[in-house]
Amino acid sequence: MAEKRKIPFFDYPALFQEHAEEYMDLVRGIFERGAFILQKEVTEFETNLARYLGVKHAIGVGNCTDGLILALQAAGIRAGDEVILPSHTFVATASAIHHVGAKPVLADCGPDHLMDPESVLSMVTDKTRAIMPVQLNGRTCRMDALTEIAAKYNLIIVEDAAQSLGSSYKGRKAGTFGAAAALSFYPAKILGCFGDGGAVVTDDDKIAETIRLLRDHGRNKEGRVVLWGYNSRLDNLQAAVLSDRLQRHDEIIEKRRGVAALYQRHLSDIKEVVLPLGLDDDKDHFDVYQNFEIEAENRDGLRGYLGTEGVGTLIQWGGTPLHKMKDLGFTAMLPMTEKLFERCLMLPMYHSLSSGDVEYISERIRKFYG
Numbered sequence: 196m197a198e199k200r201k202i203p204f205f206d207y208p209a210l211f212q213e214h215a216e217e218y219m220d221l222v223r224g225i226f227e228r229g230a231f232i233l234q235k236e237v238t239e240f241e242t243n244l245a246r247y248l249g250v251k252h253a254i255g256v257g258n259c260t261d262g263l264i265l266a267l268q269a270a271g272i273r274a275g276d277e278v279i280l281p282s283h284t285f286v287a288t289a290s291a292i293h294h295v296g297a298k299p300v301l302a303d304c305g306p307d308h309l310m311d312p313e314s315v316l317s318m319v320t321d322k323t324r325a326i327m328p329v330q331l332n333g334r335t336c337r338m339d340a341l342t343e344i345a346a347k348y349n350l351i352i353v354e355d356a357a358q359s360l361g362s363s364y365k366g367r368k369a370g371t372f373g374a375a376a377a378l379s380f381y382p383a384k385i386l387g388c389f390g391d392g393g394a395v396v397t398d399d400d401k402i403a404e405t406i407r408l409l410r411d412h413g414r415n416k417e418g419r420v421v422l423w424g425y426n427s428r429l430d431n432l433q434a435a436v437l438s439d440r441l442q443r444h445d446e447i448i449e450k451r452r453g454v455a456a457l458y459q460r461h462l463s464d465i466k467e468v469v470l471p472l473g474l475d476d477d478k479d480h481f482d483v484y485q486n487f488e489i490e491a492e493n494r495d496g497l498r499g500y501l502g503t504e505g506v507g508t509l510i511q512w513g514g515t516p517l518h519k520m521k522d523l524g525f526t527a528m529l530p531m532t533e534k535l536f537e538r539c540l541m542l543p544m545y546h547s548l549s550s551g552d553v554e555y556i557s558e559r560i561r562k563f564y565g
């Protein structure tokens with residue numbers, strides 16, 4: 196068996212090291228110009244991102260959580276409204292709903308780990324105003340079923356696309372299905388920066404204009420305050436880094452898909468694990484593998500063993516889906532999500548992961564199951 200390795204769940208330093216000089220030049224240029232807040236780098240990144248997704252507007256914000264709050268608020272969601280989201284998501288999706296005064300209503304997941312349209316349908320009441328599909332793990336939800344439900348009940352769609360830049364469903368990119376979508380540039384996200392960052396994307400001129408006001412204290416272009424706003428601006432330095440990385444985004448996606456294909460090759464015959472769908476298993480989906488979330492028998496045993504063998508793994512949301520967060524007042528019973536959280540585990544997945552690393556991880560998993 197190969198010599199012991201140390202493979203972190205995510206390699207944060209590698210993010211910088213692979214293009215260190217280029218980034219240092221960028222940073223130096225911006226520092227020397229004193230261009231810190233809402234300078235040309237933010238505008239340029241917004242243009243680049245909008246072009247990448249084929250949307251009319253991209254607005255840089257402080258992080259995705261803020262982006263979700265601003266998007267919901269700009270789309271008109273308010274106190275008394277119910278908004279349906281999956282239980283298998285980051286608490287941020289729900290807290291955004293809470294902070295605009297609305298009620299988060301949790302739906303179950305399907306075998307693909309994503310929001311299940313049938314469960315969503317069963318949660319619709321006369322108070323439901325919106326659905327928030329979470330494009331989880333770099334995969335897009337079955338958006339035709341969800342948009343059909345939204346059309347039938349006159350619901351607004353606001354996507355949480357934090358994990359999915361570049362992913363698509365039936366040729367249409369995640370982030371382009373609803374009234375607005377929020378993206379995250381947290382370092383470990385598929386397009387990560389060197390700190391916090393986020394964006395809202397939309398085709399709606401009015402929503403875009405409102406978000407531009409909201410993110411900057413309610414000030415319009417002339418500097419006049421026209422509504423109650425927040426401070427949630429994408430940092431200019433991060434915007435420069437993001438434009439640089441966005442140029443290589445499709446290359447990064449291909450590398451991640453390569454890692455996924457290698458995992459498939461090495462692990463698909465192990466009956467104790469269920470892998471995410473393979474690259475070509477479902478032609479409707481183009482997945483970018485933000486995460487490689489498997490289901491595993493004796494998950495905790497496997498996780499412990501991989502840890503002793505130097506392999507970092509993670510259970511999403513610290514192992515607690517939203518419907519189990521009693522302190523937030525949730526009481527829903529969601530059998531699929533419940534079952535999944537006894538089995539789900541994320542293996543290392545990033546574009547700088549080597550094929551030797553994937554082989555090492557796979558070999559250890561094989562050994563664990565004997």
Ligand SMILES: *Cc1c(COP(=O)(O)O)cnc(C)c1O
Pocket residue numbers: 258259260261284285287288329355357358378379380381391392393
């Ligand atoms: C990371 C993440 C967020 C929050 O993003 P931030 O930029 O850290 O605010 C929201 N939703 C999902 C699904 C995420 O994975």
